[in-house]
Amino acid sequence: MSSGQTMVEKILAAKAGKDKVVPGELVNIRVDLALGNDITAPVAIKVFEKFNLERVFDPEMIVLVPDHFTPNKDIASAGQVKLLRDFARKYNIPHYFEVGRMGVEHALLPEQGLIRPGMVIIGADSHTCTYGAIGAFATGVGSTDLAVAMAVGEAWFKVPSTLRFEYEGRLQEWVSGKDLILYTIGKIGVEGARYRAMEFAGPVIDSLSMDGRLTMANMAIEAGGKCGYMQPDQITFDYLKNRVNKDYTPVYSDSDAIYEKVYTYDVSDLEPQIAFPPSPDNVKPVSKAAGVKLDQVVIGSCTNGRIEDLRVAAEVIKGKRVHPSVRLLVIPATQLIYRQALEEGLLSAFIDAEAAVSTPTCGPCLGGHMGILAAGEKALATTNRNFVGRMGHPESEVYLSGPAVAAASAVAGEIVHPKEVM
């Protein structure tokens, strides 16, 4: 009985101290990193207190990022962040990221070198799946799971079966990782990968940048996936150089690994993709979205607030002006990206175009603050969810796209292909 294993199966087996695990098996494993934010960590801290422990399992493995309602939007959120800050002090947790040093969690952790291939990362945030782009097993959990990991360093998992997605061909200009993942979610639906791991592979992925890969893995959850990942390669190792100072062992899927299903997409003719409200799987090519008038455009978030995204958006918008009836918000995802965008002149391009540039925050992505929509308003965002009420009033609407289409549409006042404004 010779059958290979996928990357995720191998990582889970190693952490469970076994030679092999099979899909469906329940394992209790040691986790390497546990993440919480200003919404989920307060609940976890309350649960942690029930254990009456004097110490956390390992202060180094806990990461706390107040990013959702920060800089504190009101008194209640100030209280929530204070809980995190006090908890970090009390238990000597080094990885607490204060405003001014922080960023949107899933952009921040890889940037700070906290993610290495082969790790197991849980986060009380659904987009924790982002880190799969670095060849780790990373998945979103709840606050109780986070509390338990802080207390005993472990979490329970059902080993997922794996779906493999192969992308062939060559991407057209202005088409990015965001378009690949929107296209995929459009094909398989919001529960197409429910409970499963998504392995992204093929020649298009082999030449995709790390920022593009992070964007794709980020949205695995929008297809219901437990995790989404790329196997580590030279692009991964180059990204990790100068960030990570600990050793790591890359893990790869065997050539005879068993997949539940293999999808192959030729993406040579793929247009930029748009997810129409109210679901990330309601995806159409940009040509089918032409003429949708916009009130607001948001460029940012853990999906597309990285430096490459800002570069593309600035390239489109440079020397132009945001349409008079549109508000454009640009939110670099971390402090480092903000600084880099400043030094590269990208921020001037946005400000000259009359965009509002904000300090890093989740802000409007989840309808928290900094750009809430009124009833009847339409927004185009580079974020990952467009559910009813996601960015504000239940009667507002959110469309999703990559940064090039978002920037072009901010200029045009309606959804357009970037080539229309270049």
Place this chain on the structure above:
Amino acid sequence: MILEGKAWIFGDNIDTDAIIAARYLSTYDQAELASHLMEDIRPGFFEQAGSGDIIVAGNNFGCGSSREHAPLAIKGAGISCVIAVSFARIFYRNAINIGLPILECQDDLYRTLQEQDLLRVDLDRGLIQEIESGNEHQAAPFPPFMQEIIRLGGLVEYVQKRLRETG
């Protein structure tokens, strides 16, 4: 454990933003969260639903964010159990972890039941009965590990027990 309550019917892909909107997440007070349950998709639901009532939904219930506030709001509103064709995975584990009973049942109850039909649920056997007609439906049984978590009242109690045993 036997539960009895009125059924409230919801569709497919009920997401966590619909269950509890992000604007209410600056609190983790269960009663406060409960008062906004399903507010954006069904205003007034919290007032309508009585203690012990049962949410019946379609595919992928609880998709979206990891917010444990969603099952907490449901539990806080006195809902005794959620029956769906399928659950999104983070919602599924959160519900188990906080001790909110949930059942996956392939029968399309959300299509066949009427709003406020009375249901009786035998959790141990995973059996759902329509009280009026007597029709029965079988839900998927939990693996033993999860049964143990639910029996103890949630993951916290499960871990507390382990901490006691290992000193």
